[in-house]
Every structure is written in C-alpha cells, then in structure tokens.
Amino acid sequence: MFFKTQNTSVGYKTKIVVDNINISLERGKILSIIGPNGGGKSTIIKSIARHIKPIYGNIYISNRDISDMPVSDISKKLSVVFTQKPYAEKYTCEDIVSMGRYPYTGKFGFLSENDKAKVKEAMNVINIFNLKNKYFNEISDGQKQRVLLACALCQEPELILLDEPSTFLDIKYKIELLSILNDMARNKNISIILTIHELDLAEKLSDYVICVKNGCVDKYGTPDDIFKEDYINYLFDIEHGSYNSYFGRVEMTKNTKKPKVFVIAGNGSGTNVFKSLNKNKIPFAAGVLHKNDIDCVLAKYTASAVVYENAFENIGDDKIECAKNIIRDCEKVICCLKNFGAINYKNKELIDYAERIDIKVERY
Amino acid sequence: MEFYNLKKRYLFVFLILSVLVAVLFVANISFGSVSVSFENIAGILFGAQSDGSEYKIIWTIRMPRAIAAFMLGGALAVSGFLMQTFFHNPIASPFVLGISSGAELFVALNMVIFISFGISISSLSLIVFSFAGSMVCTVFILMFSKKANSSVLIVGGIMAGYICSAITDFVVTFASDTDIVNIHNWSMGSFSGISWKDVNAIIIFVLFGFILAFVISKPISAYQLGEKYAKNLGVNLSVFKAALIITSSILSSCVTAFAGPVSFVGVAVPHVIKSLMGTSKPIIIIPACFLGGAVYCLLCDLIARTLFSPIEVSISSVTAIFGAPIVIFILLKRKKGI
Numbered sequence: 001m002f003f004k005t006q007n008t009s010v011g012y013k014t015k016i017v018v019d020n021i022n023i024s025l026e027r028g029k030i031l032s033i034i035g036p037n038g039g040g041k042s043t044i045i046k047s048i049a050r051h052i053k054p055i056y057g058n059i060y061i062s063n064r065d066i067s068d069m070p071v072s073d074i075s076k077k078l079s080v081v082f083t084q085k086p087y088a089e090k091y092t093c094e095d096i097v098s099m100g101r102y103p104y105t106g107k108f109g110f111l112s113e114n115d116k117a118k119v120k121e122a123m124n125v126i127n128i129f130n131l132k133n134k135y136f137n138e139i140s141d142g143q144k145q146r147v148l149l150a151c152a153l154c155q156e157p158e159l160i161l162l163d164e165p166s167t168f169l170d171i172k173y174k175i176e177l178l179s180i181l182n183d184m185a186r187n188k189n190i191s192i193i194l195t196i197h198e199l200d201l202a203e204k205l206s207d208y209v210i211c212v213k214n215g216c217v218d219k220y221g222t223p224d225d226i227f228k229e230d231y232i233n234y235l236f237d238i239e240h241g242s243y244n245s246y247f248g249r250v251e252m253t254k255n256t257k258k259p260k261v262f263v264i265a266g267n268g269s270g271t272n273v274f275k276s277l278n279k280n281k282i283p284f285a286a287g288v289l290h291k292n293d294i295d296c297v298l299a300k301y302t303a304s305a306v307v308y309e310n311a312f313e314n315i316g317d318d319k320i321e322c323a324k325n326i327i328r329d330c331e332k333v334i335c336c337l338k339n340f341g342a343i344n345y346k347n348k349e350l351i352d353y354a355e356r357i358d359i360k361v362e363r364y
Numbered sequence: 365m366e367f368y369n370l371k372k373r374y375l376f377v378f379l380i381l382s383v384l385v386a387v388l389f390v391a392n393i394s395f396g397s398v399s400v401s402f403e404n405i406a407g408i409l410f411g412a413q414s415d416g417s418e419y420k421i422i423w424t425i426r427m428p429r430a431i432a433a434f435m436l437g438g439a440l441a442v443s444g445f446l447m448q449t450f451f452h453n454p455i456a457s458p459f460v461l462g463i464s465s466g467a468e469l470f471v472a473l474n475m476v477i478f479i480s481f482g483i484s485i486s487s488l489s490l491i492v493f494s495f496a497g498s499m500v501c502t503v504f505i506l507m508f509s510k511k512a513n514s515s516v517l518i519v520g521g522i523m524a525g526y527i528c529s530a531i532t533d534f535v536v537t538f539a540s541d542t543d544i545v546n547i548h549n550w551s552m553g554s555f556s557g558i559s560w561k562d563v564n565a566i567i568i569f570v571l572f573g574f575i576l577a578f579v580i581s582k583p584i585s586a587y588q589l590g591e592k593y594a595k596n597l598g599v600n601l602s603v604f605k606a607a608l609i610i611t612s613s614i615l616s617s618c619v620t621a622f623a624g625p626v627s628f629v630g631v632a633v634p635h636v637i638k639s640l641m642g643t644s645k646p647i648i649i650i651p652a653c654f655l656g657g658a659v660y661c662l663l664c665d666l667i668a669r670t671l672f673s674p675i676e677v678s679i680s681s682v683t684a685i686f687g688a689p690i691v692i693f694i695l696l697k698r699k700k701g702i
Contacts, residue, residue, distance in 0.1 A: 051592060075598030086589035087452070090644040102586055102597040108647060109582035155597070 002027045003159060003191055008057030010040070010047040016055055017043040019216045025208065027158065028189040030181065032202040034226075035212035036236050041195040042083075044212070045163045048193065049080045061159060075103040079152040080161040085144050086136075093131040093139065093147045097123055100154025122154040126180060141168035149180060153188075160184065162194040166201060174198070178205055200249055203227045211235050244301050251301040252278055259285035259304050262323070262330045262354075264347050269336035270295040273364055278302040285330070287323045288315050288347055315346040324353055332360040374648055377640050381655035385434065388662035392430040393422050395666060397674040424560075430662065432558040432566055436619045437629060437661025438654035439570045441637075442577050443615035444630020445653050449584055449646075450608050453514045454694050457630030458498070458616035460518060462525030466501025467494040467620035468551060469528040469535070475547050476539040487565035487621075494617035501528065502609055553624040553680035555665050562622050573615040574654060580607050581646035588644060626661070627680045628687025633657045635694055660686075 003025040011017035018040035025031050033041045046052050048059055050066060058065045061077055079100070088096060100122065101115040111119070123129050126146050131139060136147060145165060152160050165181075166174050178201060184190045196202045202209060202223070209226045211219040213235055219226060226232075232243040240253040261277060261284040263270055270286060271294070277284045287307030289296035299306045307323045309315045327333060333354045340348045354361050394400050400408075400418050407413040408422050444457035451461075458464045474493035478485045501524060508520045536547050549556070558566075583604045586594040595601055619626060633656045638644045641652060664682040671677060 049592075049596065051595065071595070071600050072598045075596065078596075080592070080596045082592055084590075084592070086593050088589050088644075089454075090638050090642060091588070092643075095643070095645065096589070099586060099589065099593075099597060102582070102599075105582070107579075107582065109585060 001025070002062060003193075004060040004063075005054075006057055006060075008047075008059060009055045010043050010052065011055050012043075012052060014055065017215060018212055021057075021210075021217050023210060023220065025191050025193070027191055028185050029207040030185050030192045030194070030205055031208045031210065032206040033193065033195045033210050033212060034197075034199065034202050034235070035218070039212040040215065041212050042163050045080070045161050045193070045195055049078070049161055050074065072103060075155065077158045078161065079155040079157040079159075081145070081148045081152050081163070081165060083164045083167055085141070085148070088136050091136045092133050093128065093136050093143075094119065094123070094133065096136050096147050097128075097150045097154055100151040103155065118154055118156070122150040125153060125183070126150040127176075142170060142173040145169060145173070145177070146180075149177075153184065153190075157190060159191045159193065162192065164195050164197065166196055166198055174201060177201075181205060199227065199232065199243065242301055244297075251298075254278070254302055254304065255281060255283040256304050257283040258329065259283045259326060260331050261285075262287070262327045262333045262350075263299075263303075263336065264333065264350055265289065265295045265299075265336040266293055266344055266347070268294045269338075269364075271298060273334055273336055274298055274302045285326045287326070288319045288350075290343070312343075314343055317346075320346050320349055323350055327354055327359065328357065330359060332362060334362045334364050336364045370642070374641060374643075374652075377637075377652060378655070381652065381659060384659045385655055385662065388659060388666065389430055389434065392433065392662055392666050393426040395670050396421075396426065428558050428560050428563045429555050429665070431563050432622060433555050433661045433665045434658040435563075435566050435570045436555070436623050436626070437657040437659070439573060439615040439657070440619050440626060440629040441633035441653040441657025441660070442574060442650055443612045443619075444657075445634040445646075445649060446577060446584075446608055446612035446615075447630065448634060449588055450605070450612070451509065451514065451517065452590070453517065454635065454698065455518060455631050455691055456521075457628075458612065458619075459525070459625060459627045459630055461501075461505050461521030462523070462528060463498050463501045463505065463521075463613070464616060464620050464625040465525040465528035465532070466504075467497035467617045468625050469532045470494060470497025470500070471621055472532045472535045472547055472551065476535055480539070487562045490621035491565060491569055491618055494621035495613060497528075498613040498617040498620070499610075502613055506609075550624045552678040553626050554668075554676065554678055555623050555661075556676060558622055566618060566622060569614060569618045573611055573618065574650075576607070576611040576614070577650050578647075580604065580611065581650055584608070584646040588646075623679065625680065626683055628683045628691065629657055629660055631694070632683075632687035632690040633660050635690060 001024040005021050005023045008021045009016045009019045021044065033044060035041055047054050053067065066074060098111060098119050101111060101118060105111060105115060123132065126149050128146050128150055131143060131147060136144065145168065165177060169177060181192055182205065185192055206223050209221060209223055210217050211226060218235065227245055229243055229245040242251055244251050255278065260282055263273055263284055263286045265286060266289060283304045285305035286299040286303045289299060289306065289308045290311050291308050292311040296306065296308050305326060307319055309319050327350060335351055337344065337347065351361055390405065394402060394405055398421055400422060404413065404418055408419050413419055447456040447458060447461065448454055470493040471490055474489060475485060504524060505521055509517050512520060532551060536551065583599045586597045586599050587604065591601060634653050637649060637652045637656045641648055664679055668677045668679050668682045
C-alpha cells in the first residue's frame with residue numbers, strides 16, 4: 001500500500017483531535033475527508049504534512065515512516081496546497097510555480113533546462129500560461145489556487161494534500177478543479193488527499209471517502225457507501241432540510257404543513273415550481289407522479305405530500321381518488337404538463353375535477 | 365504588468381547602482397571642509413602624490429570613512445531585508461525591532477568597562493559585544509513574537525529599543541571618564557573617526573555576513589512564501605531560521621559597533637530595491653540591497669558632513685529624513701496594516 005496510517009491519533013500537543021485513523025490509499029487514487037466543521041479534517045492534513053506530530057501511531061508513505069524521513073526526501077514525495085495563500089510580494093506566477101522545483105535545484109536554486117520544461121508543462125496542464133508574468137498578489141483567489149496547484153504539480157510528488165481547495169472558487173473553477181485533480185490522479189498516477197465541504201464534488205471526485213465526526217473516523221469507504229441520505233443527514237446532524245442522495249445536493253427544509261397548492265407534474269416539468277414554492281414557504285402537494293420520475297424524487301424532498309404510482313404503470317383509480325381528496329382542500333392547482341401521454345392520461349381528470357369544484361387552475 | 369525582459373531590467377538596475385556607488389564614493393573623498401580637486405584625487409589614489417595635507421586628509425580620514433559608509437550601508441540594507449523576510453513584515457529592521465539599540469547598549473558597556481579598567485578597545489571587542497547585544501535583543505524579540513501579532517511586534521521592538529537606549533544613557537551619564545564624549549558622539553550615530561584598523565574588521569565581518577546571506581538565498585526564497593510552504597518544499601526550518609537570524613545580527617552588529625545606531629536604511633532600501641527590480645527574489649535582491657544601502661549611506665554621509673560644514677549632523681538625522689517618508693508610504697500602501 002502506497003499511503004498508510006495505522007491506529008494513528010492526531011491533535012495538538014497532548015490533546016487528541018481525531019483518534020484511531022486507519023487509512024490506506026494506492027497510487028493514483030483520490031481520498032476525500034468530509035465531516036462537520038471543527039471535526040478535525042484539517043488536523044489530519046496538517047499531520048500528514050508534518051506540521052504537527054501525530055500523538056500516537058505513525059504515517060507511512062511507501063512503507064517509510066514520514067517522521068523518520070529527511071525533509072528533503074519528503075518534499076519530493078509529498079506536496080501540500082493550503083487554504084491560506086502565501087503573501088508573496090513581487091513574485092510573478094511563474095516564480096511561484098518554479099518554486100515547486102525547489103527540492104531538485106542546486107545550491108542557489110537556479111533552474112536547469114529540465115526544470116524550466118517541467119514548470120512550463122505544469123503551467124500548461126493547469127492552464128495558467130496566460131498568468132505567467134502577472135504578480136501573484138494581484139490575481140484573484142481562484143487564480144492563486146490554480147497557480148499553487150501548478151506549483152505542487154511541479155514538485156513531481158507522489159501524493160498531493162489539499163486543504164479545502166474548493167473554498168473561494170466559483171462554479172466554473174470548481175468544475176475545472178475537479179477535472180484537474182482527476183487528470184492528476186489518472187494520468188500522472190498521483191495520489192490525492194483532500195478535505196472538502198462540497199459533498200457533490202466529493203462524491204464525483206473521490207475513490208474513497210473518510211468521514212470525521214466527534215473526534216474519530218466515523219466511516220471509511222467508497223462514495224457509494226457514504227453518500228446515502230440517512231448517513232449524510234446523520235454525519236452532519238441535518239434536522240432541517242435534507243441531503244438528496246440522487247442528485248448529491250442539499251434540499252431546503254421541507255414544508256410539512258397542510259398543502260395549499262396541488263402541483264400536477266412529470267418528467268422534470270415541475271422542478272422549478274417545486275423549488276419556487278418551497279423557497280416561498282408555500283406548502284404543496286404533488287401528484288400523480290411515477291416513482292421513477294425525476295419530479296417524484298424531488299417532490300419527496302420538498303412537498304408535504306406526494307401521490308405516486310409505481311413505475312411504468314398506468315395511474316390507478318385509487319391514486320386519482322387520493323389526489324382528489326387533497327385537491328379538495330387546496331386553494332389552487334398548478335399544472336405543469338403541456339400534454340398528457342398515455343400513462344399520464346388520468347392526470348387530466350384531476351384538472352377537470354378542480355375546475356368543477358371551482359378551484360383555480362394555473363397552467364405553467 | 366508585463367515585462368519585456370526581466371534580465372535586462374536587473375542588469376540595468378545593477379549598472380545604475382554601481383555607477384552611483386562610484387560617483388558618490390569619489391564625491392565623498394573629494395568634498396568636505398577641504399575640497400580636493402578630482403585631478404588631485406586621481407593623483408593621490410594612484411600614487412602620483414604621496415604627501416601633503418590633502419594626501420593625509422584623503423588617506424587617513426576620508427578614505428576609511430567612505431569605505432565604512434559603503435560597507436556598513438550595504439550591511440544594514442541586507443540585514444533589514446533578512447529581518448523583513450524573517451518576520452514577514454515590511455517595516456521590520458534591526459533598528460525598528462530594537463536590535464540595534466541592544467547592540468548599542470552592549471557596545472557602550474564595553475567602552476565604559478574597558479576604559480575604566482584601562483584596557484584599550486579593539487575593533488574585535490566592539491564587534492563581539494555588539495553581536496552579543498544584538499543576540500540578546502533578538503532572543504527577546506523572538507520570544508515576544510510568538511505571543512504577538514505583527515503590529516504588536518513592531519511596537520514591542522520600538523519599546524525594547526527605548527529601554528536599551530535609556531540604559532545606554534544612564535551608562536554614559538554615570539561613567540566619569542572624559543572619553544565618554546566619544547561614546548556620546550558614537551551613540552548619536554556617525555561614520556566619523558573610523559580608522560583603517562576598523563575598516564579591516566568591517567570588511568572581514570561584513571563580507572562574511574554577506575556571503576552567508578547569499579548562501580541561504582535559496583531557502584530564503586521558499587521562506588518568503590510562508591513557513592508552511594517552506595517546510596513543504598523541504599526547508600529545514602529550525603536550522604534555516606537560526607542561520608537567518610545570526611546572519612542578520614552579524615551584519616547589523618557590525619554597523620552598530622562602528623557607526624552607532626543608523627536608522628531607516630534597513631527599511632527604506634530593500635523596499636525601493638524591490639520596486640526597482642520588480643521582484644523579491646533574494647538572489648537578485650541581496651546583492652542589489654547591498655549596493656543600494658551603500659549608495660544611500662554614502663549619500664547621507666556626504667550630506668551629513670557637508671550640509672553645515674564644518675559642523676557635522678548625525679547620520680541618523682539624514683537617513684531619517686529620506687527614510688521615514690518611505691516607511692509611511694509602505695504603511696499606506698499595505699491594506700493589511702503592519
């Protein structure tokens with residue numbers, strides 16, 4: 001195993017922050033550390049980066065205990081990108097990236113042709129060649145992040161540690177970060193350990209995930225094991241709102257009051273209506289939806305009541321009756337469907353019913 | 365900012381600084397209460413003229429003084445650059461952090477004790493005492509810096525400086541020897557009265573410190589990114605930090621030993637040099653700072669000697685007039701404060 005910890009406990013001086021960490025990671029794999037704030041995610045990163053000593057146990061890279069390795073050896077195997085950006089006065093981005101060659105250059109740090117080629121390559125991989133001559137202090141945080149990544153890549157490490165790399169990044173850079181890290185792992189065979197808050201990114205990016213909660217590693221497994229609704233809700237103590245495991249995203253608190261609006265939807269047509277009703281705190285019900293429908297999944301997290309039919313079945317009369325019962329007490333019906341196909345045909349009956357008992361029908 | 369060619373820019377700045385050093389050096393040995401013409405200087409320097417009062421003035425007074433201003437100015441600027449790197453603070457310098465004053469106190473003690481026991485004061489003993497004083501103050505500042513943020517560090521340094529200066533004043537006041545007048549002049553800061561013997565010691569120690577600084581320029585560059593990144597890149601932090609502090613102290617204590625406390629060179633020069641060069645790579649900045657500090661001190665000493673000739677102004681008064689505005693400028697430019 002390339003990277004390994006064995007019953008390792010990390011923390012400050014004598015105070016243990018995270019107990020009993022057992023991680024093993026192969027080359028070229030990505031491990032995410034997730035968990036609530038203050039749980040000790042960064043402490044683990046700091047310990048691997050040797051900024052603090054583990055209290056018990058050891059950390060191994062290629063079967064060597066990192067606390068026995070000389071600093072100059074470690075810097076060729078391991079590089080770190082911290083959340084805190086360096087304040088490097090009057091350094092161009094190229095200078096910063098070149099700094100990654102530090103473990104390889106001679107006494108005075110002059111770059112050889114080979115070093116220069118590596119710097120150029122790293123800047124091309126991360127796509128920051130246009131920043132080459134800009135001063136590091138004058139670029140945006142997202143750009144700084146990428147420059148530091150290039151610097152880390154330039155160091156030609158076998159393992160890269162990233163402490164919350166997605167902080168400060170807008171959506172575009174987040175997506176880019178995702179593909180950069182993925183490339184590093186798959187193409188360059190670099191192992192990556194990162195702490196991350198965005199569960200959706202973590203799920204898509206990682207090969208393994210460890211969950212840190214209440215001073216210990218609560219769970220260690222593949223994303224499929226971890227990103228389950230119940231577990232994530234438990235891990236983060238989510239009581240209001242919930243984690244939607246289908247979409248890997250967090251939904252707002254579901255309104256559980258008696259529905260005022262009934263939404264007829266299907267095939268994704270209701271998504272926006274659900275969202276806006278939920279945001280405006282209007283309790284609503286949705287139906288009749290098929291169990292495999294995307295609207296049904298979403299309604300489950302947002303609507304106070306959902307009437308659904310099994311997948312691929314025609315809507316049954318019992319379901320229609322059930323929907324009618326709800327509509328009777330509603331103030332209005334919103335219909336998101338433009339036309340009703342064969343399976344959805346019965347939903348039309350609901351509109352007729354609403355109009356008959358003088359309930360406003362809105363077409364969306 | 366885009367640069368056509370950084371190497372050309374570096375060369376250009378080095379060239380300008382070298383020319384300025386040469387011009388100011390000649391000006392320093394030529395101007396004064398007795399002006400010596402350039403032809404005569406050439407004659408004296410290249411051996412065509414070997415006696416007369418002009419020969420004496422130049423060889424025994426102005427030459428060693430100009431060399432001292434050159435070497436000590438360079439030493440101060442490099443030492444300031446090292447301090448700023450160490451504390452990640454643009455206005456840290458031996459003078460601001462009170463390290464010069466610590467050295468001053470020890471040198472004053474050295475003078476008073478040696479005089480009272482009738483021992484003659486050697487250049488070496490001055491340097492040794494000055495270095496000891498710097499180190500005592502540095503250790504104090506280091507302990508302090510662990511518990512304080514950078515603005516508190518600066519204020520603490522200034523206070524430590526005042527305490528040391530006050531004790532120096534006591535020492536000077538209660539020492540009864542008539543030689544005390546010398547100490548008093550020296551404690552105001554001045555390049556006057558430097559002998560060839562002193563110059564030899566200065567050259568040896570400053571060159572040693574300068575070479576040390578140059579040797580650690582690679583880890584300095586990594587350290588400029590911050591301690592965490594330096595460690596990540598493979599810098600052995602404890603060894604490096606000790607080397608940095610000792611180097612800086614050798615350089616600054618050499619200055620204090622012979623010229624007393626000289627203010628603002630350590631802050632102003634590195635800042636101007638970095639702006640001129642457009643980089644803070646130590647391998648460029650260290651030699652450039654040395655030349656820059658030399659230019660600054662040669663110029664200020666020239667002004668101190670000639671402005672109200674034959675009366676001399678203390679060197680710190682002149683360096684402060686040019687240097688203080690630069691410090692204010694640095695503070696205003698930095699959004700974060702000190």
